[in-house]
Amino acid sequence: MKSLSEIEIISKRASRAAGFSWGIAEEIGKSVRLLELFGLPGIKNLNQYFQEINLKKFENLKIINKINKSTNLGFCPISLGVSFIDQVKTLENYKKCEFSEVRYPFLLLPFLSRGSEIIGKRILFRFANNQFLLNFNVSISSNFLQDNFLNTAKDIKISFLENKDNFEDLEWKKLYQLSEKTFVEETQSLKKGAAGAGLTDND
Amino acid sequence: MNIELRDPNIIMKLSRLGSFHQSKLSFLRSFLNEFKDWDYKRDLFDLDKNGFGVAIYSFKKKERAYSLICFANKIDDNERSDRVIATKWDAAFTLYDGSPSNNDIERLKNEVPKQEVGRLSYKELTLSRANKSIRVFDHVVESLSNGKQPNLDLLEKVGYLYRTTAVYGSGKFGLADRFRIKNREEINGPFRLEMMLVYLVRQFTFDQVNHVAKNKNPEKAVRLDLKICKNLGIGNSTGLGMAPFIVNHPTLVNNWIMCREKALKKIREIKNVKDEDADLFKECLRNSIKNITSWNTESEFQRKKIKELLKDVKKSLNFIENKINFEDEYPFNKIYLWIENETCEECIEYMVSIMMEPYEKILQPLIKQMSSDEDKYFNIPTQRTTEELRFIIEKRYSNILSIDFEKRKNQKKFWFISKNKEEPRIADRFEEQGSNLEQPLAIARDIKNLYEKLKISNGIQTIDKFLSENSDLRHVVRRAFIIEKFPYSEIQDNTISENMVPIDMLRLKLSFFGALKFDPRSDKWLRICMFQGAPLPNELKNYDDHWVYKAHLKI
Numbered sequence: 001m002k003s004l005s006e007i008e009i010i011s012k013r014a015s016r017a018a019g020f021s022w023g024i025a026e027e028i029g030k031s032v033r034l035l036e037l038f039g040l041p042g043i044k045n046l047n048q049y050f051q052e053i054n055l056k057k058f059e060n061l062k063i064i065n066k067i068n069k070s071t072n073l074g075f076c077p078i079s080l081g082v083s084f085i086d087q088v089k090t091l092e093n094y095k096k097c098e099f100s101e102v103r104y105p106f107l108l109l110p111f112l113s114r115g116s117e118i119i120g121k122r123i124l125f126r127f128a129n130n131q132f133l134l135n136f137n138v139s140i141s142s143n144f145l146q147d148n149f150l151n152t153a154k155d156i157k158i159s160f161l162e163n164k165d166n167f168e169d170l171e172w173k174k175l176y177q178l179s180e181k182t183f184v185e186e187t188q189s190l191k192k193g194a195a196g197a198g199l200t201d202n203d
Numbered sequence: 204m205n206i207e208l209r210d211p212n213i214i215m216k217l218s219r220l221g222s223f224h225q226s227k228l229s230f231l232r233s234f235l236n237e238f239k240d241w242d243y244k245r246d247l248f249d250l251d252k253n254g255f256g257v258a259i260y261s262f263k264k265k266e267r268a269y270s271l272i273c274f275a276n277k278i279d280d281n282e283r284s285d286r287v288i289a290t291k292w293d294a295a296f297t298l299y300d301g302s303p304s305n306n307d308i309e310r311l312k313n314e315v316p317k318q319e320v321g322r323l324s325y326k327e328l329t330l331s332r333a334n335k336s337i338r339v340f341d342h343v344v345e346s347l348s349n350g351k352q353p354n355l356d357l358l359e360k361v362g363y364l365y366r367t368t369a370v371y372g373s374g375k376f377g378l379a380d381r382f383r384i385k386n387r388e389e390i391n392g393p394f395r396l397e398m399m400l401v402y403l404v405r406q407f408t409f410d411q412v413n414h415v416a417k418n419k420n421p422e423k424a425v426r427l428d429l430k431i432c433k434n435l436g437i438g439n440s441t442g443l444g445m446a447p448f449i450v451n452h453p454t455l456v457n458n459w460i461m462c463r464e465k466a467l468k469k470i471r472e473i474k475n476v477k478d479e480d481a482d483l484f485k486e487c488l489r490n491s492i493k494n495i496t497s498w499n500t501e502s503e504f505q506r507k508k509i510k511e512l513l514k515d516v517k518k519s520l521n522f523i524e525n526k527i528n529f530e531d532e533y534p535f536n537k538i539y540l541w542i543e544n545e546t547c548e549e550c551i552e553y554m555v556s557i558m559m560e561p562y563e564k565i566l567q568p569l570i571k572q573m574s575s576d577e578d579k580y581f582n583i584p585t586q587r588t589t590e591e592l593r594f595i596i597e598k599r600y601s602n603i604l605s606i607d608f609e610k611r612k613n614q615k616k617f618w619f620i621s622k623n624k625e626e627p628r629i630a631d632r633f634e635e636q637g638s639n640l641e642q643p644l645a646i647a648r649d650i651k652n653l654y655e656k657l658k659i660s661n662g663i664q665t666i667d668k669f670l671s672e673n674s675d676l677r678h679v680v681r682r683a684f685i686i687e688k689f690p691y692s693e694i695q696d697n698t699i700s701e702n703m704v705p706i707d708m709l710r711l712k713l714s715f716f717g718a719l720k721f722d723p724r725s726d727k728w729l730r731i732c733m734f735q736g737a738p739l740p741n742e743l744k745n746y747d748d749h750w751v752y753k754a755h756l757k758i
Contacts, residue, residue, distance in 0.1 A: 001324065004382070005374025013620075022643040023677020030581060062671040082674075086585040086667035118582060 008033040011046060018050045020078065027082055031110035038113075038140050041149075045106040048151065049077070058103050063087070066094045074101040074152060081111030088115040092160045102127075105153035112158065113137045122161040127153035204533060206471045208464045208690075212602050215460070215695040221707025222508075222548040225751065226556035227563070228462055229717030231733055232751070233570045234398035235743065237389055238262055243740040245410070246302070250275060252418035254411045257308060260403045260740075267389070269328070269396070270299040271403035272308065274316050275411060283334050285368045285440040292318070292332035294365065294407070298400045300326050300379065318369070319624075323377040329400045330378060333365040333408075336438065340364050340412060343427065347416035350423040352431060360499055362720060362732040364408040366438025370397045385574075393455065393573055394716065405437040405734050429739065434754050436735030439718070442728040443627045446708040447618065450644045453685050453692035455575040459715050460691035462569040463555070469565045470558050471536040480561035481529035483749070487560045488520055490752040491553075494719065497755065502723040504704075508549050515542075515550035560749055580688070583681050589669050590662030592683055596654050599686045602695055603647040604654055612701040618644040629705060629727070645699045649679040719751070 012029030016022060028046070035042030058076035061068060064083050068075070080102060084091065091097060102108060109125065109132060116123045117137035125132040130153075133141040165172070184190075213219060225232070241262040250256035255277050261270040278291045295316040299307065307326070314321035318332050339353075339361045346353040372394070374380040390396055409432045417424045449456055495513045500506060519542055526541075527534055535558055542554050559566060597604070608614050617638045621628045632638045643649070653676045660669060670677055686692050697703065706723050713721065718731035736754020738746035747753065 001377060003325070003374030003377055004380045006377070021675045021677055023679075023681060024674055026581075026678060026681070030578075063668075083667075083671065085582065086670055089586050090667075114582065 004033050004037055007036050007043065011043070014046070014050065015078075018053065024078065024082055027085075027111075028078060031081065031107070031114075034110040034113060034137075035106065040106060040109065040140070042106070042110075044149070045104050048149065049104045049107060052103070052151070061099075064091055064097060066096070067098045069100040070102075074103040075099060077102055077104045077107035081108050084108070084111050085115050085118065088118050091115075092119050092121065095160055097158045099156040099158075100154070102153050102156050103151060105150055105156065109134070109140065113140060119160070121163060124159040124161055125156070126159075127156045204472055204474070204536070206468045206536065208461075208468055211599075211690045211693075212695050214464070215691060215693060217694060217696040217698075217703065217707040219548050219552070220694065220711040221704060222552045223711055223714035224553045224556045225714055225717040225719060226463070226466075227559045227566050227748075228459075228466065228570060228573070229715055230392060230394045231398045231402070231717035231737070232748075233392050233573075234395050234402065235737060235746070236748070237392065237395065238399065239743045239746070240264070241389075241743075243743065245406075246270065248410065248414070250411065250414055252415070253277065254415040254418075257312070258407055258410065259303065259308075260406060261302065262399065262403075264389075267387075268302050269399060270302055271400060271407070272297050272299055272303060272311055272315070273404070273407045274312060276316055280337065283337070285334060285366065286442075289368065290318075290320075292316070292368070293335045294404075294411075295332045296330070296400060296404055296407075297323065297327045298329040298396055298403075300328050300384070319376060321376065325377075325379045325383060327378050328384065328396045329370060329372040330376060331367050331370040331397075331400055331404065333367040333404060333437070335365055336361050336363060343412050344416045344419060347413065347427060348420035348424045350420075350425050352425070352428050355431070358431065358435065359497055361438070362735050363405075363436050363438040364412055365404065366440055366730065367401060367404065368440050369444070370400060370439075372397050391574060392570055393459070398716070401437055401439075401733055402737070403740075405435075405737075406740055408437065409435075409739075433739055433742075434736055436719070436732040436737070436754075439731050439733060440724075440728065441709055441713065441731065443629060443705055443709075445712050446629075446705055447627045447642065447644055449694065449708050449711060450646060450698070452575070452577065453682060454577050454580050454689050456711075457689035457692035458573050458575050461689075462573050464691065466559055466562070466565055466569055467539070467555050470562055471533070471539050473535060474532050476529050476534050478529070481534070483561040484558060485520075485523065487557050487749055487752045488516070488523070488554075491557060492516060492520075493755050494752065498720050500720075500722040502729075504726070505721060505723050508547075511547045512549040512553060515546035516553060519546060519550065519554060557752075560752075563748070580685050581681070583666060583670070583677075584684055585665060585667035585670065587666055587684075588662060589657050589660045589664045589666065592666060592669075592680065593654065593657040593662070595683050595687045596650060596657070599683070599690065599693070600647075600650050600654075600695070603650055603697070606647055606651065606697050606700075608648050608651055613697055614645075614648060614699050615701040616699045616703060618642040618698070632699075643678050646679065646682060646693065647697045648699060649676065650683065652676065653679045653683065719754075 008029040011032040012025045015025035015028040032042035032046050056073050058074055059070050059072045060079035061075050061083055064087055105127060112123050112125050113134040114137050116134040123134040125134065130144045131142060241264045244261050246261050247257060247259040250258060255275050258273040259270050261268050273294055273296050275294045278293060282291045295318060297311055297315045314323060323330060339357060342357055343353045372378060384390060409427055413426050495509060495516060498509050522541060523538060527538060542551050606613055615632055616629050617632045618627060618629050619637050619640055619642055656673060670680060704726050706726055706729050709729060710721055713731055718733055719735055720732045721729055723729040736750045738750060
């Protein structure tokens with residue numbers, strides 16, 4: 001088994017060799033490491049992507065807008081991902097962003113995951129019937145269970161989810177009431193012995 | 204009194220970093236301190252009469268165990284090489300997480316001796332190999348087998364029986380990634396497991412030499428005297444592989460040096476020094492002169508430095524004994540200010556290290572701050588402006604901005620990774636091919652390029668916009684924001700200049716390891732000695748913490 005450290009270093013060096021700047025190569029190394037840490041096919045996608053960019057030039061998206069349409073062969077996931085983490089604090093104001101075609105969407109995932117940590121909000125990434133929920137760069141939940149390879153995602157939707165409970169108030173109350181059963185009812189004598197008892201705070 | 208931390212523009216110059224010495228902050232000393240109450244055991248010693256076979260040593264505490272597995276193999280003299288191109292070694296080692304099963308040992312027997320071309324697993328933490336110092340090892344075997352102790356002159360000249368030629372950790376060749384173990388309290392300090400490996404290897408070398416001598420002449424052989432063992436260390440040959448580490452781990456390097464600087468600041472701020480602390484400082488300083496006079500090297504570069512050091516340490520000792528009254532206020536500050544003005548860089552840093560000896564209480568909390576969660580500082584704060592970035596560069600890289608990179612001499616060298624061994628190398632940009640594949644280690648040059656771009660950029664532009672047009676500068680934009688928070692994170696010098704001495708970069712790291720007796724073999728590699736004078740494993744429960752200044756084979 002390859003260690004994550006090996007995965008990061010080799011991905012970084014390979015990215016440099018594929019023509020990316022050292023700074024971008026560092027980002028790719030970290031991202032592929034993250035994908036593999038989450039059990040997603042980072043090395044596989046990066047390899048395929050590098051083979052394809054030898055033949056085709058994907059579109060770099062330097063400034064991300066609310067709606068982004070690719071005019072050519074689809075967006076490069078690396079360029080898009082780097083722009084995303086660089087601009088994520090602005091992008092969250094849009095609440096949602098759309099992209100018409102993104103190549104190798106798995107390679108975009110770790111950037112979204114890091115973006116989720118930067119802004120402190122969950123990010124929902126959707127295309128076709130697939131959903132990925134990026135949880136503050138701690139985990140990725142998904143309904144995507146297939147082993148097949150995705151080299152293109154047509155209509156991508158990215159939503160910045162507001163921080164709110166994903167349970168009802170009633171559910172919380174029920175659980176809270178149950179937790180109260182670990183508390184001890186205070187008698188008068190216990191109250192007298194509590195910290196600060198008998199003192200006033202008017203000093 | 205509030206003493207300022209020393210200026211990074213002085214401390215982070217290569218010549219100063221190349222003058223650093225071990226101290227109580229050094230990793231091998233903090234390792235010994237951390238593991239002193241662990242149970243040490245030799246679990247297996249299955250060597251043939253020539254000393255070839257398997258041995259296992261462990262440290263255990265409660266449920267946790269770390270086991271060094273040693274594989275000693277026969278190699279021909281003409282196969283023995285300290286260079287990274289070697290493929291065979293006298294012994295190969297791995298530190299196993301736990302107690303290995305027989306299956307583990309069998310698996311590792313096939314992998315560990317292959318080193319870089321073998322595959323390790325997440326159960327192995329560090330990997331290393333070592334070669335005998337043949338003249339010393341053979342002499343010791345010969346002497347012991349004839350019932351005599353070895354010649355101390357020879358031992359003192361070399362200082363060890365074996366020298367390691369690489370120690371790998373942190374995920375290399377399949378070893379466990381750092382994240383798997385980083386929350387263990389006992390290894391909350393840099394390179395602690397690498398230090399454990401080297402320390403246990405030292406014990407293996409003594410056991411092996413005794414075993415071979417005994418088998419050679421069972422009737423007459425004696426064991427190597429324990430005092431001699433204690434005053435032998437383990438050698439190490441180190442080349443350029445270590446240099447990029449210093450550049451690639453800015454926050455970690457900052458934390459090492461910041462702790463050293465904070466320690467010095469606190470010591471200089473001590474108003475009234477206790478008699479016993481003053482006495483201990485003077486005793487260590489006096490004893491340390493033997494460390495200098497027994498420091499052997501054939502390197503003219505180092506000999507000159509040692510000569511200067513010896514002269515200045517004697518001068519300092521004279522000053523301290525005749526002009527410093529430890530009953531006056533702030534005596535360490537007075538000493539520091541004097542040495543800064545009156546002595547060479549090598550001596551200044553030597554004295555700084557010795558000043559730390561009495562101050563366990565100051566150092567212990569700092570040792571816990573010497574690691575770094577580097578990923579925390581990886582993201583670039585892209586909402587900030589180019590003007591802010593320009594200010595950071597002007598403040599933190601002021602000396603670097605004055606370097607003229609148009610001059611050939613200031614960009615003469617380039618760093619690259621060799622295809623043959625995947626190791627860092629340095630070459631002449633104007634005479635060798637390959638500079639198009641240069642590694643990103645020319646930070647000074649790239650920072651200057653960034654600065655030139657920032658000067659003509661719109662100051663209110665945010666970094667995300669700047670980066671969208673200047674992707675080639677992304678790696679240094681990241682560094683500049685790191686140095687804003689971590690002032691000692693960057694070498695304040697030109698790592699590609701004609702005059703750059705690569706071993707200065709190695710010396711920085713090795714001094715924090717706790718290495719002694721730096722012996723440069725060229726400007727690109729050197730030999731050192733580790734753990735010379737350190738307590739033996741069965742002495743750990745009660746040892747003299749100032750052993751470094753008492754390590755002498757000959758009294």
